Amino acid sequence: MTDATTNTTIQAAEGEARFGDYIQLLKPRVMSLVVFTALVGLLVAPVAVSPMVGFTAILFIALGAGASGALNMWYDADIDGVMRRTAKRPVPAGKVSAGEALSLGLWLSAISVAMLGLATNWYAAGLLAFTIFFYAVVYTIWLKRLTPQNIVIGGAAGAFPPMVGWVAATGSVSLEAILMFGLIFMWTPPHFWALALFMKSDYHEAKVPMLTVTHGRAETRRQILIYTVLLVPVALGLGFTAVAGPVYLAAAIVLNAIFLKGAWDIWRRAEAVAEADAYAVEKRFFRFSLYYLFLHFGALLADAGLRSWGMA
Amino acid sequence: MPITQTHELHKRRFGRNLGVALSLVGFAAIVFGLTVAKIREGASMEAFDHTPRVSITPPVETKQ
Numbered sequence: 506m507t508d509a510t511t512n513t514t515i516q517a518a519e520g521e522a523r524f525g526d527y528i529q530l531l532k533p534r535v536m537s538l539v540v541f542t543a544l545v546g547l548l549v550a551p552v553a554v555s556p557m558v559g560f561t562a563i564l565f566i567a568l569g570a571g572a573s574g575a576l577n578m579w580y581d582a583d584i585d586g587v588m589r590r591t592a593k594r595p596v597p598a599g600k601v602s603a604g605e606a607l608s609l610g611l612w613l614s615a616i617s618v619a620m621l622g623l624a625t626n627w628y629a630a631g632l633l634a635f636t637i638f639f640y641a642v643v644y645t646i647w648l649k650r651l652t653p654q655n656i657v658i659g660g661a662a663g664a665f666p667p668m669v670g671w672v673a674a675t676g677s678v679s680l681e682a683i684l685m686f687g688l689i690f691m692w693t694p695p696h697f698w699a700l701a702l703f704m705k706s707d708y709h710e711a712k713v714p715m716l717t718v719t720h721g722r723a724e725t726r727r728q729i730l731i732y733t734v735l736l737v738p739v740a741l742g743l744g745f746t747a748v749a750g751p752v753y754l755a756a757a758i759v760l761n762a763i764f765l766k767g768a769w770d771i772w773r774r775a776e777a778v779a780e781a782d783a784y785a786v787e788k789r790f791f792r793f794s795l796y797y798l799f800l801h802f803g804a805l806l807a808d809a810g811l812r813s814w815g816m817a
Numbered sequence: 818m819p820i821t822q823t824h825e826l827h828k829r830r831f832g833r834n835l836g837v838a839l840s841l842v843g844f845a846a847i848v849f850g851l852t853v854a855k856i857r858e859g860a861s862m863e864a865f866d867h868t869p870r871v872s873i874t875p876p877v878e879t880k881q
Binding site: 564 | 832833836837847851853854855858
């Protein structure tokens with residue numbers, strides 16, 4: 506009797522969600538990227554925003570991104586459970602029910618949009634609402650399991666935060682905001698397809714139509730190069746707008762040359778060679794892609810700093 | 818069981834409850850801070866309860 510009671514207690518404790526599990530539903534790693542890019546979008550805008558309003562705007566843009574993450578985990582629980590990379594997420598791990606994830610996602614969506622509207626303007630709030638809708642409905646529910654271009658579509662959702670940050674400050678969309686959007690949008694396919702090349706079994710087992718599965722690995726390598734070539738003019742073009750300066754332009758030239766070389770190397774590689782060295786080039790390209798985005802937005806911030814100190 | 822006694826459930830869920838409590842306190846602090854910031858910026862301070870709103874009240878013509 507005593508043993509049975511003890512076991513039940515332990516099982517309940519193990520299966521019960523902790524606060525951290527609800528945080529995991531919000532995809533904190535994705536949120537950190539959203540915080541950074543939205544912050545840059547807000548700070549490089551030519552309109553001064555009071556620190557408290559700026560802090561609130563960034564917080565609720567991040568929370569909105571987190572809400573869409575929870576909605577994604579609600580809908581994708583079945584395939585998350587199949588893939589090694591996502592099997593330990595709270596819903597497939599049985600710590601949080603799918604209904605709870607849905608409820609959290611919907612409530613946080615409403616709160617984040619309302620609070621961003623009250624803190625800044627309703628144009629920014631509308632754009633945040635559209636971003637959540639785009640990621641949760643257009644990408645997750647509709648197109649992710651339908652087309653191998655799913656990564657391109659999902660990339661659009663990830664590209665909105667700097668634009669939302671910009672609109673929160675200025676109240677309108679401009680060329681600079683569109684190019685910041687374009688930078689993340691064009692960067693996402695090579696970034697994720699490089700990951701798909703060395704995590705091949707996961708997507709295949711989950712039956713997600715990843716480009717590597719539907720069109721083959723050689724075509725994926727070709728698409729990585731195509732999107733990287735298309736990314737370069739967007740990244741350099743941003744360097745000639747009012748938000749950029751010498752730091753950004755210098756960084757963009759170097760980073761894009763390295764990225765282009767990496768994409769070229771991936772395209773030239775035969776699958777057998779890649780397998781032989783455990784996808785060393787693809788893994789290096791994927792790691793560099795993280796620095797690539799971080800340094801581009803970091804350079805924009807550096808130029809904004811130089812301008813505010815009257816040095817550029 | 819007397820209500821004053823702490824149940825095992827309370828201990829188990831302490832972290833979760835603390836997280837929710839801190840989130841709510843944080844949210845209240847943000848709303849307060851935002852209100853102060855907006856007022857300092859000189860944002861519209863029309864009252865919505867029991868007082869006429871200037872922006873929707875029709876202008877009254879005064880007779881000379």
